[in-house]
Amino acid sequence: MQGPQRPHPLSDGDPPLELTTFVGRSAELAGLTDALAGARLVTVTGVGGIGKSRLASQVAAGWESVSGRVELAPVRDPQFVEYAVVEALGLTDHTSRSPRQTLLEHLAGRPVLLVLDGFEHLADACAELAAELLRKLPDLRVLGVGRRPLGLAGERLFPLAPLGEDDAVRLFTDRAREQGLEVADGPAVRKLCRRLEGIPLALELAAGRLRALSPAQLLQRLDDRFRLLTAGSGPQSVPGGPPARHQTLRTAIGWSHELCTPAERLLWARLSVFAQTFDLEAAEYVCSGDGLPAEDVLDVLSELVCQSVVTREESPAGPRYRMLDTVRAYGAEWLEAIGDAGRLRRRHRDWYLGLATWCELDWFSPRQGEVAARIEAELPNLRAALEFCLTEPEEAHLGQYLAGSLWFCWVGCGRLAEGRRWLTRSVELESGYEQSRLKALWVLGYVAILQGDTVLALRALRECREQAERVADATAVAYAEHRTGCLALVTDDMARAETLLRSALARYHEIGELNSNVLMGQVELAMARAFQGDLADAVRLCEDVRRVCEDHGERWARSYALYVLAYAAWQDGVQDRARELLAECLRNAHAFHDLLGSVLALELLALVTAAQGEPAEAARLQGAAGRMWPSVGLPLFGSAYYNAPHERCEALARHALGDARYEECVREGALLERAEAVARALQRGAVRPLGSLPSPRGAASADRAPRRDAGPRRDTAPPRGAPSPHRPAP
Numbered sequence: 113m114q115g116p117q118r119p120h121p122l123s124d125g126d127p128p129l130e131l132t133t134f135v136g137r138s139a140e141l142a143g144l145t146d147a148l149a150g151a152r153l154v155t156v157t158g159v160g161g162i163g164k165s166r167l168a169s170q171v172a173a174g175w176e177s178v179s180g181r182v183e184l185a186p187v188r189d190p191q192f193v194e195y196a197v198v199e200a201l202g203l204t205d206h207t208s209r210s211p212r213q214t215l216l217e218h219l220a221g222r223p224v225l226l227v228l229d230g231f232e233h234l235a236d237a238c239a240e241l242a243a244e245l246l247r248k249l250p251d252l253r254v255l256g257v258g259r260r261p262l263g264l265a266g267e268r269l270f271p272l273a274p275l276g277e278d279d280a281v282r283l284f285t286d287r288a289r290e291q292g293l294e295v296a297d298g299p300a301v302r303k304l305c306r307r308l309e310g311i312p313l314a315l316e317l318a319a320g321r322l323r324a325l326s327p328a329q330l331l332q333r334l335d336d337r338f339r340l341l342t343a344g345s346g347p348q349s350v351p352g353g354p355p356a357r358h359q360t361l362r363t364a365i366g367w368s369h370e371l372c373t374p375a376e377r378l379l380w381a382r383l384s385v386f387a388q389t390f391d392l393e394a395a396e397y398v399c400s401g402d403g404l405p406a407e408d409v410l411d412v413l414s415e416l417v418c419q420s421v422v423t424r425e426e427s428p429a430g431p432r433y434r435m436l437d438t439v440r441a442y443g444a445e446w447l448e449a450i451g452d453a454g455r456l457r458r459r460h461r462d463w464y465l466g467l468a469t470w471c472e473l474d475w476f477s478p479r480q481g482e483v484a485a486r487i488e489a490e491l492p493n494l495r496a497a498l499e500f501c502l503t504e505p506e507e508a509h510l511g512q513y514l515a516g517s518l519w520f521c522w523v524g525c526g527r528l529a530e531g532r533r534w535l536t537r538s539v540e541l542e543s544g545y546e547q548s549r550l551k552a553l554w555v556l557g558y559v560a561i562l563q564g565d566t567v568l569a570l571r572a573l574r575e576c577r578e579q580a581e582r583v584a585d586a587t588a589v590a591y592a593e594h595r596t597g598c599l600a601l602v603t604d605d606m607a608r609a610e611t612l613l614r615s616a617l618a619r620y621h622e623i624g625e626l627n628s629n630v631l632m633g634q635v636e637l638a639m640a641r642a643f644q645g646d647l648a649d650a651v652r653l654c655e656d657v658r659r660v661c662e663d664h665g666e667r668w669a670r671s672y673a674l675y676v677l678a679y680a681a682w683q684d685g686v687q688d689r690a691r692e693l694l695a696e697c698l699r700n701a702h703a704f705h706d707l708l709g710s711v712l713a714l715e716l717l718a719l720v721t722a723a724q725g726e727p728a729e730a731a732r733l734q735g736a737a738g739r740m741w742p743s744v745g746l747p748l749f750g751s752a753y754y755n756a757p758h759e760r761c762e763a764l765a766r767h768a769l770g771d772a773r774y775e776e777c778v779r780e781g782a783l784l785e786r787a788e789a790v791a792r793a794l795q796r797g798a799v800r801p802l803g804s805l806p807s808p809r810g811a812a813s814a815d816r817a818p819r820r821d822a823g824p825r826r827d828t829a830p831p832r833g834a835p836s837p838h839r840p841a842p
Contacts, residue, residue, distance in 0.1 A: 144156065155256035155270065157258060158259065161312060168229060169227075177224060215245060222252075230437060239263055274310030275315075279310070281302060283315050287319035300328040375412045383440070385460045386496075396409045468518055502537055512551070519531070519629075524628070535552050551591075553573070557570075560572060587625065596612055598636055628666055678691075698790060714737040714740070722764040733781060735784075
């Protein structure tokens, strides 16, 4: 099973809608490429629907150095601009540093083309960010895409004109052909293309009507629509008069809207609540009812796809749908006009609360990789739901519940910085629902531990424990105690860590809690035992975790158990087994974008490599790990126990190579991108089924092993007042 797929670090982001042919624009392609060669900041401007994003994507795809595209249309909070850029570039940073600091460090010395697409509603935040990045990163170039300039000194503008008549006709006929229709170039087609002023979106909307209307009929209806607009009637009339081409586009969209059936217009308006892409199940739940039965949504949605109002695309999470921003904005205006926007936003929130609930449950299952891919695809909508909950009166408890339920996204899928922001916002609110806030508190404490922020972690976990004991919430007490034990572990207080972790595991056993968090508690206990010299006990604990994970199809916690088993195998001198265990650990951690798991595996792999007589390669792996640690936090947590394998590896490699050669190999490893380092490490060991390898030290049942027949998690039920949509299949 594959893990979630994200852009390769510092690689091209996904193009917006490259599902159809790119028509014409050869002169513009060459001109924009030349402009970027001569200026570090170029902004493509023009009205919505004129093809700015498609042109920018074509240029970026052919750019000689790496490029990253940031789609900013779904971002509403200016503070999230930096997070969006970090995400689009495929960067991961577990520390409490700001996203801007992450960008400055990772982009330093690298020739990158950064495409900021759809920034006009965030122009000030984007301009401020771009100005600092360009000032401090001389190898960076920025390509802006928006309806207005960024307004920075040195900015070169590239206004995009409509398609010429011949290209407009070709686009129109090509889109017809993609629907299985042959439309000849003739007077009616040419006049229609001139009437639509060569605006690609307007042409595509018109072509979407060719199954029902001829070009001549389209032209007649469009002329009628222009006369209505000129007369000042209809909701599209804009006092003061917008630019002519903007009027043309709104006329084309409004005309296409009027040609829709009542059900199609209703669905168009309701779909505007989605932040970016969405799937059929979400559309059926959120948009059905009051005139649109759920069983009719698919047929109506299919019609909107045929009319180019909605596009369909494939993703790692399966088929998804998307509306262009201009089309979505038009639908949102109608939704507000009919007074249904608030209700639809609440239904949207309801669906994504349900999705988060079931994905949290399914994280502990064979569907873990699918869950990660699904959450990845749904992040823009989950953010919209979080924003709604945390800004609307009486919704704070749902925001706390949602932020806490997404712990597996923040921790397991490498989004600690974003998770900390949502969790911090949520716990600052008084919701009146203790259970929701307590969950957000222990998750915040967990995130802070992994970021190395001991002060915040202690404060959050202490408050969680005290409040949980006051309201007799046994689940929250167990989690607060567990995470406090985890904090003791990474700060080298092994005796206290063991005491707290054993107590937390006993509490989990008592309340029937079994999930990835519980298994991680047992792995952490095993680490404490191993660091205190009892490797046999550590092996027993982790072999038990591995069996439970294999019974449930869990891969994430299993990877950490494999790390401890590899540590024991190395101590026993069984280096081949240690390498095999670490290879699977690293493979899974990297697939889930778990940077901590990846770098711990690399560090121990370096030691195994040195023990197997390859000191130069061991030094390179140490260099690669050294490059990753600043994005994780304090190297090896500043822990003497976690640092011992690193020091042992360095001693072996320095002794074999000499100081100069060792440092040279470390520098070579530090040049490797994360994916390159992982691939290099995985290539150095043959892959054999782990079951075929001998298991050292036996594997008796673990001390206080979690119950395998435990019932469902108590803390995954929605809080009181939370709606319960039907279960979405991840």
